Amino acid sequence: MGRILAGRRLSKVAATGVLAVLVSTLATPSAQALGNNRAVSRSCGTNYVSSGFTGSYNWAQTRKQSGDCSGRLSSAIEYGTGWWTPRAYGSSENAYTSHTSSTRAANGLHWGCDSCNVTRS
Template identity: 50%
Template sequence: MTTKITRPARKAAAVLGMTTLMAIVPLVAAPGAEALGDNRTVTRSCGKNHVSSGLNNGKSWAQTEKESGTCAGRLSAALELVDGYRIQRVYGTKSRAYASFNTGSGMAAKYGLHWGCDNCNVTKS
């Protein structure tokens, strides 16, 4: 016995399939704007900085690098752990700052934290 699927039933199935697909795709394709490893260039009032962070061999790290701008102050970086604790802010030079934390203790970093100058707002990566 052959079951014939009517045109309205096919159309309903297609709409349901597309609706489901459209709901899932943004969850898969959209990376978090602020998460460890969200490496990018940010523009602030003090200039442009490249912010990067990651995890390598059990060590979380965050780096801030100057790309351009008029700020002559020092850059800085830190890490925020998954429990909300922030490791001490590391002050670098006017060109670069680097902070790291050994995550071998089981506490992983959630964000890299970056400052262009002492008075710039913090950026998370």
């Protein structure tokens, strides 16, 4: 009987470990998900991209960290339907946009200079 109980305890421990890994994986933000704030290096320099949602307020910000691009930065917000807010153009140092909606946005969109590729956060 002792072997059966030991086997059950081991199975519970293994199942708990698998569940913990699954929860931590799901809780980690995707590289392209609203709120995945980070520094991004591109051909136009390094920008800090950030986005978020509070209540009904979605926002996205692009800030210059380094690089020699003197053009303007820009930001937009993308919803799960594929709809984007108009691109908001800022200075060569910062661009910020927001949109009020009861729906949480899918991504913040960030450009460092007009010629740079978009980065999602």
